[in-house]
Amino acid sequence: MSDAVICRDLWKSYRPRRPIGLKSFVVGPRSAAEGDRFVRQWALAGVNFRVAKGQAFGVVGHNGSGKTTLLSVLLGTIRKERGEVDVRGRVASLLELGAGFHGELTGRENVALYGSILGMTLREIRERFDAIVEFSELDRAIDSPLRTYSAGMIVRLGFSIIMHSPADVFLIDEVLAVGDARFQDKCRHHLREFKKRNGTLVIVSHNMAELSEICDEGICLELGEVVEEGPIERVIAGYRARSATPPPVASAARP
Amino acid sequence: METARRTPRQALELLYLLVRKEMKVRYKSSFLGYIWALANPFAYALVYWIAFKFIMRIEVENYSLFLITGIFPWLWLSASVVSGTRSLFVNATLVKKVNVPRAILPLSNVVQEMVHFAFALPVIVAFVCVAGDYALNASWLWQVPLLLAVQLAFIYPLALSMAVVNVFIHDIEHLVGIGFTLLFFATPMVYPITLVPEAYRHFFELNPFHALIQSWRSVFLQGTLEGAPLAYAAAFAVVAGAVAWLLYRKLAPRIGELV
Numbered sequence: 001m002s003d004a005v006i007c008r009d010l011w012k013s014y015r016p017r018r019p020i021g022l023k024s025f026v027v028g029p030r031s032a033a034e035g036d037r038f039v040r041q042w043a044l045a046g047v048n049f050r051v052a053k054g055q056a057f058g059v060v061g062h063n064g065s066g067k068t069t070l071l072s073v074l075l076g077t078i079r080k081e082r083g084e085v086d087v088r089g090r091v092a093s094l095l096e097l098g099a100g101f102h103g104e105l106t107g108r109e110n111v112a113l114y115g116s117i118l119g120m121t122l123r124e125i126r127e128r129f130d131a132i133v134e135f136s137e138l139d140r141a142i143d144s145p146l147r148t149y150s151a152g153m154i155v156r157l158g159f160s161i162i163m164h165s166p167a168d169v170f171l172i173d174e175v176l177a178v179g180d181a182r183f184q185d186k187c188r189h190h191l192r193e194f195k196k197r198n199g200t201l202v203i204v205s206h207n208m209a210e211l212s213e214i215c216d217e218g219i220c221l222e223l224g225e226v227v228e229e230g231p232i233e234r235v236i237a238g239y240r241a242r243s244a245t246p247p248p249v250a251s252a253a254r255p
Numbered sequence: 256m257e258t259a260r261r262t263p264r265q266a267l268e269l270l271y272l273l274v275r276k277e278m279k280v281r282y283k284s285s286f287l288g289y290i291w292a293l294a295n296p297f298a299y300a301l302v303y304w305i306a307f308k309f310i311m312r313i314e315v316e317n318y319s320l321f322l323i324t325g326i327f328p329w330l331w332l333s334a335s336v337v338s339g340t341r342s343l344f345v346n347a348t349l350v351k352k353v354n355v356p357r358a359i360l361p362l363s364n365v366v367q368e369m370v371h372f373a374f375a376l377p378v379i380v381a382f383v384c385v386a387g388d389y390a391l392n393a394s395w396l397w398q399v400p401l402l403l404a405v406q407l408a409f410i411y412p413l414a415l416s417m418a419v420v421n422v423f424i425h426d427i428e429h430l431v432g433i434g435f436t437l438l439f440f441a442t443p444m445v446y447p448i449t450l451v452p453e454a455y456r457h458f459f460e461l462n463p464f465h466a467l468i469q470s471w472r473s474v475f476l477q478g479t480l481e482g483a484p485l486a487y488a489a490a491f492a493v494v495a496g497a498v499a500w501l502l503y504r505k506l507a508p509r510i511g512e513l514v
Binding site for chain 2: 014072075076077078079091093095096099100102104105109112113116117118119121122
Protein backbone atom coordinates (compact mmCIF):
# COMPACT_ATOMS: atom_id res chain seq x y z
CA MET A 1 0.00 0.00 0.00
CA SER A 2 1.37 3.44 -0.82
CA ASP A 3 1.93 6.22 1.65
CA ALA A 4 -0.15 9.38 1.80
CA VAL A 5 1.90 11.28 4.34
CA ILE A 6 5.63 10.97 4.75
CA CYS A 7 7.64 12.84 7.30
CA ARG A 8 11.35 12.23 7.30
CA ASP A 9 13.70 13.66 9.89
CA LEU A 10 11.61 16.79 10.33
CA TRP A 11 13.07 19.67 12.31
CA LYS A 12 11.48 22.95 13.18
CA SER A 13 12.50 25.70 15.55
CA TYR A 14 10.86 28.95 16.42
CA ARG A 15 13.62 31.42 16.32
CA PRO A 16 14.14 33.39 19.48
CA ARG A 17 13.16 36.52 17.69
CA ARG A 18 10.04 38.54 18.00
CA PRO A 19 8.50 40.64 15.28
CA ILE A 20 10.50 43.83 15.32
CA GLY A 21 8.70 46.73 16.89
CA LEU A 22 9.66 50.36 16.92
CA LYS A 23 9.60 50.17 20.67
CA SER A 24 12.44 47.70 20.85
CA PHE A 25 14.44 49.97 18.56
CA VAL A 26 13.84 52.92 20.83
CA VAL A 27 13.92 51.46 24.31
CA GLY A 28 15.58 48.13 23.65
CA PRO A 29 14.18 44.74 24.65
CA ARG A 30 12.18 44.89 27.85
CA SER A 31 14.36 42.38 29.61
CA ALA A 32 17.05 39.93 28.83
CA ALA A 33 14.49 37.15 29.02
CA GLU A 34 12.30 38.66 26.35
CA GLY A 35 14.82 38.16 23.62
CA ASP A 36 14.99 34.55 24.66
CA ARG A 37 11.34 33.80 25.06
CA PHE A 38 11.39 30.48 23.27
CA VAL A 39 13.45 28.63 25.76
CA ARG A 40 13.47 25.41 23.84
CA GLN A 41 15.55 25.16 20.76
CA TRP A 42 13.45 22.76 18.74
CA ALA A 43 9.69 22.60 18.40
CA LEU A 44 10.09 19.47 16.32
CA ALA A 45 13.26 17.47 16.58
CA GLY A 46 13.82 14.79 13.98
CA VAL A 47 10.26 13.56 13.62
CA ASN A 48 9.86 10.49 11.45
CA PHE A 49 6.71 8.70 10.41
CA ARG A 50 4.70 7.60 7.44
CA VAL A 51 0.98 7.12 7.09
CA ALA A 52 -0.34 4.70 4.53
CA LYS A 53 -3.35 5.59 2.42
CA GLY A 54 -6.62 4.71 4.10
CA GLN A 55 -5.09 4.82 7.57
CA ALA A 56 -5.72 7.09 10.51
CA PHE A 57 -2.74 8.36 12.40
CA GLY A 58 -2.98 9.70 15.94
CA VAL A 59 -0.64 12.24 17.47
CA VAL A 60 -0.61 12.56 21.24
CA GLY A 61 1.48 14.53 23.68
CA HIS A 62 1.30 17.12 26.42
CA ASN A 63 0.52 20.74 25.70
CA GLY A 64 3.41 22.32 23.90
CA SER A 65 4.91 19.09 22.72
CA GLY A 66 4.74 20.17 19.08
CA LYS A 67 1.51 18.55 17.90
CA THR A 68 -0.03 21.65 16.34
CA THR A 69 3.30 22.67 14.88
CA LEU A 70 3.49 19.28 13.22
CA LEU A 71 0.04 19.67 11.67
CA SER A 72 0.86 23.21 10.54
CA VAL A 73 3.99 21.99 8.79
CA LEU A 74 2.06 19.18 7.12
CA LEU A 75 -0.53 21.73 6.00
CA GLY A 76 2.15 24.10 4.80
CA THR A 77 1.21 27.18 6.82
CA ILE A 78 4.46 26.93 8.74
CA ARG A 79 7.78 26.36 7.09
CA LYS A 80 9.87 23.37 8.03
CA GLU A 81 13.48 23.85 8.86
CA ARG A 82 15.04 20.59 7.86
CA GLY A 83 13.89 17.22 6.67
CA GLU A 84 11.30 16.09 4.22
CA VAL A 85 7.56 16.37 4.24
CA ASP A 86 5.41 14.84 1.57
CA VAL A 87 1.64 14.96 1.66
CA ARG A 88 0.13 13.36 -1.40
CA GLY A 89 -3.22 14.46 -2.68
CA ARG A 90 -5.57 17.22 -1.65
CA VAL A 91 -5.33 18.30 1.95
CA ALA A 92 -8.13 19.74 4.04
CA SER A 93 -7.38 21.13 7.45
CA LEU A 94 -9.56 21.01 10.48
CA LEU A 95 -7.20 22.97 12.67
CA GLU A 96 -10.00 25.31 13.46
CA LEU A 97 -13.60 24.63 12.66
CA GLY A 98 -15.17 27.28 10.49
CA ALA A 99 -12.08 29.43 9.95
CA GLY A 100 -13.51 32.27 7.93
CA PHE A 101 -17.15 31.89 8.93
CA HIS A 102 -18.91 35.22 9.13
CA GLY A 103 -21.92 35.87 11.35
CA GLU A 104 -23.70 38.19 8.95
CA LEU A 105 -23.68 35.69 6.12
CA THR A 106 -26.35 33.02 5.90
CA GLY A 107 -25.47 29.38 6.34
CA ARG A 108 -25.72 28.98 2.58
CA GLU A 109 -23.25 31.77 1.90
CA ASN A 110 -20.91 30.45 4.54
CA VAL A 111 -20.93 27.05 2.89
CA ALA A 112 -19.63 28.65 -0.30
CA LEU A 113 -17.05 30.79 1.47
CA TYR A 114 -15.73 28.11 3.80
CA GLY A 115 -15.76 25.53 1.03
CA SER A 116 -13.69 27.80 -1.15
CA ILE A 117 -11.31 28.56 1.71
CA LEU A 118 -10.82 24.83 2.12
CA GLY A 119 -9.92 24.58 -1.54
CA MET A 120 -13.14 23.42 -3.17
CA THR A 121 -14.24 24.86 -6.47
CA LEU A 122 -17.62 26.57 -6.65
CA ARG A 123 -18.80 23.75 -8.83
CA GLU A 124 -17.86 21.12 -6.27
CA ILE A 125 -19.58 23.17 -3.59
CA ARG A 126 -22.78 23.41 -5.63
CA GLU A 127 -22.74 19.69 -6.32
CA ARG A 128 -22.36 18.82 -2.68
CA PHE A 129 -24.53 21.55 -1.22
CA ASP A 130 -27.60 19.41 -0.59
CA ALA A 131 -25.56 16.67 1.00
CA ILE A 132 -23.85 19.22 3.26
CA VAL A 133 -27.14 20.68 4.44
CA GLU A 134 -28.59 17.27 5.02
CA PHE A 135 -25.60 16.12 7.01
CA SER A 136 -25.64 19.26 9.14
CA GLU A 137 -29.36 18.78 9.93
CA LEU A 138 -29.79 22.53 9.64
CA ASP A 139 -32.77 22.24 7.37
CA ARG A 140 -34.34 25.62 6.69
CA ALA A 141 -32.01 27.44 9.07
CA ILE A 142 -29.45 27.27 6.27
CA ASP A 143 -30.86 30.53 4.93
CA SER A 144 -30.65 32.39 8.24
CA PRO A 145 -27.61 34.45 9.19
CA LEU A 146 -24.98 32.49 11.04
CA ARG A 147 -25.17 34.83 14.03
CA THR A 148 -28.60 33.40 14.81
CA TYR A 149 -27.18 29.88 15.08
CA SER A 150 -26.41 28.11 18.31
CA ALA A 151 -22.81 27.07 18.91
CA GLY A 152 -23.79 23.49 18.13
CA MET A 153 -25.34 24.45 14.82
CA ILE A 154 -22.23 26.35 13.72
CA VAL A 155 -20.03 23.42 14.60
CA ARG A 156 -22.31 21.03 12.74
CA LEU A 157 -22.24 23.17 9.64
CA GLY A 158 -18.45 23.51 9.73
CA PHE A 159 -17.99 19.81 10.17
CA SER A 160 -20.43 18.98 7.40
CA ILE A 161 -18.61 21.20 4.94
CA ILE A 162 -15.22 19.75 5.69
CA MET A 163 -16.58 16.21 5.63
CA HIS A 164 -17.76 16.82 2.09
CA SER A 165 -14.61 18.43 0.79
CA PRO A 166 -12.98 16.17 -1.78
CA ALA A 167 -9.72 15.91 0.14
CA ASP A 168 -7.51 12.86 0.22
CA VAL A 169 -5.93 13.80 3.53
CA PHE A 170 -7.61 15.38 6.54
CA LEU A 171 -5.57 17.10 9.21
CA ILE A 172 -7.62 17.32 12.37
CA ASP A 173 -6.68 19.19 15.51
CA GLU A 174 -8.77 18.45 18.56
CA VAL A 175 -12.10 19.10 16.93
CA LEU A 176 -13.62 15.65 16.74
CA ALA A 177 -16.03 16.04 19.62
CA VAL A 178 -18.60 18.29 18.02
CA GLY A 179 -22.31 18.51 18.53
CA ASP A 180 -24.41 16.16 20.59
CA ALA A 181 -23.74 12.46 21.07
CA ARG A 182 -25.78 11.50 18.04
CA PHE A 183 -23.99 13.91 15.75
CA GLN A 184 -20.66 12.71 17.08
CA ASP A 185 -21.63 9.17 16.17
CA LYS A 186 -22.48 10.35 12.72
CA CYS A 187 -19.12 12.06 12.35
CA ARG A 188 -17.25 8.98 13.52
CA HIS A 189 -19.18 6.90 11.07
CA HIS A 190 -18.40 9.36 8.31
CA LEU A 191 -14.69 9.31 9.12
CA ARG A 192 -14.66 5.52 8.99
CA GLU A 193 -16.34 5.65 5.60
CA PHE A 194 -13.74 8.17 4.52
CA LYS A 195 -11.01 5.75 5.50
CA LYS A 196 -12.70 2.95 3.59
CA ARG A 197 -12.60 5.13 0.49
CA ASN A 198 -8.83 5.23 0.98
CA GLY A 199 -8.83 8.61 2.70
CA THR A 200 -6.09 9.38 5.19
CA LEU A 201 -6.42 11.04 8.57
CA VAL A 202 -3.88 12.68 10.83
CA ILE A 203 -5.51 13.42 14.16
CA VAL A 204 -4.25 15.35 17.15
CA SER A 205 -6.31 14.75 20.23
CA HIS A 206 -6.33 14.40 23.98
CA ASN A 207 -9.31 12.11 23.83
CA MET A 208 -7.71 8.68 24.02
CA ALA A 209 -10.95 6.74 23.66
CA GLU A 210 -11.64 8.46 20.39
CA LEU A 211 -8.13 7.97 19.10
CA SER A 212 -8.06 4.29 19.94
CA GLU A 213 -11.37 3.85 18.19
CA ILE A 214 -10.48 5.47 14.89
CA CYS A 215 -6.69 5.41 14.59
CA ASP A 216 -4.46 2.59 13.48
CA GLU A 217 -1.04 3.89 14.38
CA GLY A 218 0.39 6.97 15.98
CA ILE A 219 3.19 8.76 17.74
CA CYS A 220 3.61 10.42 21.09
CA LEU A 221 5.54 13.67 21.10
CA GLU A 222 7.44 15.12 23.99
CA LEU A 223 9.23 18.44 23.55
CA GLY A 224 9.26 17.88 19.83
CA GLU A 225 10.70 14.41 19.91
CA VAL A 226 8.96 11.16 19.13
CA VAL A 227 9.04 9.18 22.35
CA GLU A 228 6.61 6.46 21.39
CA GLU A 229 5.48 5.11 18.04
CA GLY A 230 3.66 2.17 16.58
CA PRO A 231 0.14 0.79 16.96
CA ILE A 232 -2.17 3.32 18.57
CA GLU A 233 -2.80 1.23 21.69
CA ARG A 234 0.88 1.10 22.44
CA VAL A 235 1.26 4.85 21.87
CA ILE A 236 -1.64 5.58 24.18
CA ALA A 237 -0.28 3.29 26.86
CA GLY A 238 3.06 5.03 26.60
CA TYR A 239 1.43 8.44 26.81
CA ARG A 240 -0.56 7.39 29.89
CA ALA A 241 2.57 6.11 31.57
CA ARG A 242 4.26 9.44 30.93
CA SER A 243 1.24 11.36 32.15
CA ALA A 244 1.64 9.77 35.54
CA THR A 245 4.81 11.81 36.00
CA PRO A 246 4.72 15.60 35.55
CA PRO A 247 5.75 16.73 32.07
CA PRO A 248 9.35 17.83 31.76
CA VAL A 249 10.01 21.59 31.64
CA ALA A 250 6.43 22.58 30.92
CA SER A 251 7.44 26.25 30.92
CA ALA A 252 9.43 25.68 27.76
CA ALA A 253 6.20 25.38 25.84
CA ARG A 254 5.61 27.62 22.93
CA PRO A 255 3.36 30.49 24.03
CA MET B 256 5.64 20.03 -0.85
CA GLU B 257 3.60 22.38 -2.89
CA THR B 258 1.58 24.67 -0.64
CA ALA B 259 -1.77 26.22 -1.43
CA ARG B 260 -2.35 24.21 -4.55
CA ARG B 261 -5.08 26.13 -6.25
CA THR B 262 -5.83 26.81 -9.85
CA PRO B 263 -6.10 30.47 -10.86
CA ARG B 264 -9.79 29.87 -11.27
CA GLN B 265 -10.14 28.69 -7.67
CA ALA B 266 -8.15 31.68 -6.46
CA LEU B 267 -10.49 33.99 -8.37
CA GLU B 268 -13.51 32.25 -6.90
CA LEU B 269 -12.13 32.69 -3.42
CA LEU B 270 -11.42 36.35 -4.14
CA TYR B 271 -14.96 36.78 -5.38
CA LEU B 272 -16.42 35.18 -2.26
CA LEU B 273 -14.24 37.23 0.09
CA VAL B 274 -15.23 40.45 -1.66
CA ARG B 275 -18.87 39.45 -1.72
CA LYS B 276 -18.74 38.80 2.01
CA GLU B 277 -17.52 42.32 2.72
CA MET B 278 -20.07 43.82 0.34
CA LYS B 279 -22.81 41.93 2.04
CA VAL B 280 -21.66 43.01 5.48
CA ARG B 281 -21.25 46.64 4.50
CA TYR B 282 -24.42 47.01 2.46
CA LYS B 283 -26.45 44.94 4.87
CA SER B 284 -29.52 47.11 4.74
CA SER B 285 -29.05 47.57 1.05
CA PHE B 286 -30.32 51.04 0.27
CA LEU B 287 -29.10 52.85 3.36
CA GLY B 288 -25.83 50.96 3.14
CA TYR B 289 -25.21 52.51 -0.25
CA ILE B 290 -26.02 55.98 1.06
CA TRP B 291 -23.58 55.56 3.92
CA ALA B 292 -20.82 54.46 1.59
CA LEU B 293 -21.30 57.71 -0.34
CA ALA B 294 -21.72 59.89 2.73
CA ASN B 295 -18.10 59.72 3.78
CA PRO B 296 -16.48 61.13 0.62
CA PHE B 297 -19.19 63.76 0.32
CA ALA B 298 -18.65 64.83 3.91
CA TYR B 299 -14.94 65.18 3.19
CA ALA B 300 -15.66 67.25 0.11
CA LEU B 301 -18.12 69.42 1.99
CA VAL B 302 -15.66 70.17 4.77
CA TYR B 303 -12.93 71.21 2.37
CA TRP B 304 -15.38 73.13 0.25
CA ILE B 305 -16.46 75.19 3.26
CA ALA B 306 -12.92 75.60 4.51
CA PHE B 307 -11.36 76.68 1.25
CA LYS B 308 -14.18 78.31 -0.61
CA PHE B 309 -15.74 80.26 2.25
CA ILE B 310 -13.11 80.76 4.86
CA MET B 311 -9.81 80.85 3.06
CA ARG B 312 -11.36 81.76 -0.25
CA ILE B 313 -9.03 80.26 -2.75
CA GLU B 314 -10.00 80.94 -6.33
CA VAL B 315 -10.54 77.66 -8.08
CA GLU B 316 -13.01 77.24 -10.83
CA ASN B 317 -15.64 74.62 -10.01
CA TYR B 318 -14.03 73.86 -6.69
CA SER B 319 -16.70 71.38 -5.58
CA LEU B 320 -16.17 69.32 -8.72
CA PHE B 321 -12.44 69.51 -8.27
CA LEU B 322 -12.85 68.04 -4.77
CA ILE B 323 -15.33 65.32 -5.63
CA THR B 324 -13.40 64.01 -8.62
CA GLY B 325 -10.25 63.72 -6.53
CA ILE B 326 -11.56 62.48 -3.22
CA PHE B 327 -13.42 59.41 -4.46
CA PRO B 328 -10.42 57.81 -6.18
CA TRP B 329 -8.25 58.89 -3.26
CA LEU B 330 -10.44 57.11 -0.74
CA TRP B 331 -10.29 53.93 -2.80
CA LEU B 332 -6.52 54.22 -2.72
CA SER B 333 -5.99 55.07 0.93
CA ALA B 334 -8.73 52.86 2.38
CA SER B 335 -7.49 49.79 0.55
CA VAL B 336 -3.84 50.24 1.49
CA VAL B 337 -4.74 50.96 5.11
CA SER B 338 -7.03 47.93 5.44
CA GLY B 339 -4.76 45.79 3.25
CA THR B 340 -1.84 46.45 5.58
CA ARG B 341 -3.76 44.84 8.43
CA SER B 342 -5.28 42.07 6.34
CA LEU B 343 -2.90 39.30 7.38
CA PHE B 344 -3.56 39.97 11.07
CA VAL B 345 -7.29 40.49 10.68
CA ASN B 346 -7.48 37.16 8.87
CA ALA B 347 -5.04 35.38 11.15
CA THR B 348 -7.14 32.23 11.27
CA LEU B 349 -7.06 32.01 7.47
CA VAL B 350 -3.30 32.46 7.52
CA LYS B 351 -2.60 29.91 10.23
CA LYS B 352 -5.36 27.37 10.20
CA VAL B 353 -6.06 26.81 6.52
CA ASN B 354 -3.94 26.96 3.45
CA VAL B 355 -5.16 30.07 1.71
CA PRO B 356 -2.83 31.91 -0.66
CA ARG B 357 -1.91 34.88 1.51
CA ALA B 358 -1.52 37.33 -1.33
CA ILE B 359 -5.26 37.09 -1.88
CA LEU B 360 -6.10 38.70 1.47
CA PRO B 361 -4.82 42.23 0.75
CA LEU B 362 -6.08 41.87 -2.81
CA SER B 363 -9.60 41.33 -1.52
CA ASN B 364 -9.36 44.62 0.41
CA VAL B 365 -8.25 46.46 -2.70
CA VAL B 366 -10.98 44.94 -4.84
CA GLN B 367 -13.63 45.69 -2.22
CA GLU B 368 -12.71 49.34 -2.26
CA MET B 369 -12.64 49.28 -6.04
CA VAL B 370 -16.18 47.96 -6.09
CA HIS B 371 -17.26 50.74 -3.72
CA PHE B 372 -15.66 53.22 -6.02
CA ALA B 373 -17.37 51.67 -9.03
CA PHE B 374 -20.71 51.87 -7.21
CA ALA B 375 -20.05 55.54 -6.56
CA LEU B 376 -19.23 56.28 -10.21
CA PRO B 377 -22.82 57.03 -11.27
CA VAL B 378 -23.08 59.54 -8.44
CA ILE B 379 -19.83 61.22 -9.44
CA VAL B 380 -20.97 61.35 -13.04
CA ALA B 381 -24.35 62.79 -12.03
CA PHE B 382 -22.61 65.37 -9.89
CA VAL B 383 -20.29 66.35 -12.73
CA CYS B 384 -23.17 66.64 -15.17
CA VAL B 385 -25.46 68.62 -12.86
CA ALA B 386 -23.06 70.82 -10.91
CA GLY B 387 -20.62 71.26 -13.74
CA ASP B 388 -23.15 71.49 -16.50
CA TYR B 389 -21.22 68.96 -18.54
CA ALA B 390 -22.77 66.45 -20.86
CA LEU B 391 -22.23 62.71 -20.67
CA ASN B 392 -19.06 61.83 -22.45
CA ALA B 393 -18.82 58.75 -24.62
CA SER B 394 -15.06 58.46 -24.22
CA TRP B 395 -15.62 57.71 -20.52
CA LEU B 396 -16.55 54.23 -21.70
CA TRP B 397 -12.94 53.35 -22.37
CA GLN B 398 -11.19 55.90 -20.16
CA VAL B 399 -12.81 54.83 -16.91
CA PRO B 400 -12.12 51.08 -17.26
CA LEU B 401 -8.55 51.82 -18.30
CA LEU B 402 -7.97 54.04 -15.28
CA LEU B 403 -9.63 51.51 -13.01
CA ALA B 404 -7.19 48.87 -14.24
CA VAL B 405 -4.17 51.13 -13.83
CA GLN B 406 -5.21 52.15 -10.35
CA LEU B 407 -5.82 48.53 -9.34
CA ALA B 408 -2.34 47.62 -10.56
CA PHE B 409 -1.04 50.69 -8.75
CA ILE B 410 -2.61 49.97 -5.35
CA TYR B 411 -2.33 46.22 -5.02
CA PRO B 412 1.48 46.08 -4.82
CA LEU B 413 1.41 48.80 -2.16
CA ALA B 414 -1.17 46.93 -0.10
CA LEU B 415 0.63 43.59 -0.50
CA SER B 416 4.05 45.00 0.44
CA MET B 417 2.68 46.80 3.46
CA ALA B 418 0.77 43.70 4.57
CA VAL B 419 3.88 41.52 4.39
CA VAL B 420 6.18 44.06 6.01
CA ASN B 421 3.61 44.68 8.74
CA VAL B 422 3.98 41.07 9.83
CA PHE B 423 7.63 41.68 10.57
CA ILE B 424 7.47 45.30 11.73
CA HIS B 425 4.13 45.66 13.36
CA ASP B 426 4.25 49.44 13.68
CA ILE B 427 3.84 49.78 9.92
CA GLU B 428 0.07 49.76 10.19
CA HIS B 429 0.17 52.93 12.28
CA LEU B 430 2.72 54.53 10.00
CA VAL B 431 0.61 53.76 6.95
CA GLY B 432 -2.35 55.58 8.50
CA ILE B 433 -0.25 58.62 9.28
CA GLY B 434 1.50 58.38 5.93
CA PHE B 435 -1.74 58.60 4.01
CA THR B 436 -2.87 61.59 6.01
CA LEU B 437 0.36 63.33 5.05
CA LEU B 438 0.11 62.17 1.45
CA PHE B 439 -3.41 63.53 1.24
CA PHE B 440 -2.02 67.01 1.74
CA ALA B 441 1.21 66.42 -0.15
CA THR B 442 -0.80 65.34 -3.17
CA PRO B 443 -2.66 68.26 -4.67
CA MET B 444 -6.05 67.02 -3.49
CA VAL B 445 -7.73 70.05 -1.96
CA TYR B 446 -5.66 72.65 -3.82
CA PRO B 447 -4.69 72.73 -7.48
CA ILE B 448 -1.05 72.15 -8.26
CA THR B 449 -0.91 75.62 -9.83
CA LEU B 450 -1.09 77.12 -6.32
CA VAL B 451 2.15 75.38 -5.34
CA PRO B 452 5.07 77.81 -5.54
CA GLU B 453 6.90 77.33 -8.80
CA ALA B 454 10.16 76.36 -7.11
CA TYR B 455 8.58 73.30 -5.44
CA ARG B 456 6.07 72.34 -8.08
CA HIS B 457 8.49 69.94 -9.67
CA PHE B 458 8.60 67.79 -6.53
CA PHE B 459 4.85 67.67 -6.35
CA GLU B 460 4.70 66.50 -9.92
CA LEU B 461 7.00 63.60 -9.13
CA ASN B 462 4.36 62.18 -6.81
CA PRO B 463 2.82 59.17 -8.61
CA PHE B 464 -0.36 59.57 -6.57
CA HIS B 465 -0.76 62.97 -8.13
CA ALA B 466 -0.45 61.50 -11.61
CA LEU B 467 -3.28 59.12 -10.84
CA ILE B 468 -5.62 61.68 -9.29
CA GLN B 469 -4.84 64.14 -12.05
CA SER B 470 -5.82 61.53 -14.62
CA TRP B 471 -9.19 60.97 -12.94
CA ARG B 472 -9.81 64.69 -12.85
CA SER B 473 -9.03 65.25 -16.48
CA VAL B 474 -11.27 62.34 -17.42
CA PHE B 475 -14.22 63.64 -15.42
CA LEU B 476 -13.77 67.34 -16.06
CA GLN B 477 -12.34 67.46 -19.58
CA GLY B 478 -13.15 64.05 -20.94
CA THR B 479 -9.50 63.62 -21.86
CA LEU B 480 -6.91 61.18 -20.63
CA GLU B 481 -3.40 62.51 -21.01
CA GLY B 482 -0.68 60.04 -21.83
CA ALA B 483 2.14 61.32 -19.64
CA PRO B 484 0.57 61.10 -16.16
CA LEU B 485 -1.08 57.82 -17.04
CA ALA B 486 2.19 56.33 -18.25
CA TYR B 487 3.90 57.61 -15.12
CA ALA B 488 1.31 55.98 -12.87
CA ALA B 489 1.53 52.75 -14.87
CA ALA B 490 5.32 52.77 -14.64
CA PHE B 491 5.05 53.21 -10.89
CA ALA B 492 2.66 50.27 -10.78
CA VAL B 493 5.14 48.06 -12.62
CA VAL B 494 8.03 48.97 -10.32
CA ALA B 495 5.88 48.60 -7.19
CA GLY B 496 4.66 45.27 -8.54
CA ALA B 497 8.22 44.00 -8.94
CA VAL B 498 9.17 45.12 -5.43
CA ALA B 499 6.03 43.59 -3.92
CA TRP B 500 6.64 40.32 -5.70
CA LEU B 501 10.21 40.10 -4.44
CA LEU B 502 9.17 40.98 -0.89
CA TYR B 503 6.37 38.47 -0.95
CA ARG B 504 8.53 35.71 -2.31
CA LYS B 505 11.23 36.34 0.23
CA LEU B 506 9.10 36.87 3.31
CA ALA B 507 5.88 34.90 2.77
CA PRO B 508 7.17 31.54 4.07
CA ARG B 509 7.67 33.00 7.55
CA ILE B 510 4.31 34.73 7.80
CA GLY B 511 2.56 31.70 9.29
CA GLU B 512 4.57 31.63 12.48
CA LEU B 513 4.61 35.37 13.07
CA VAL B 514 0.97 36.31 12.65
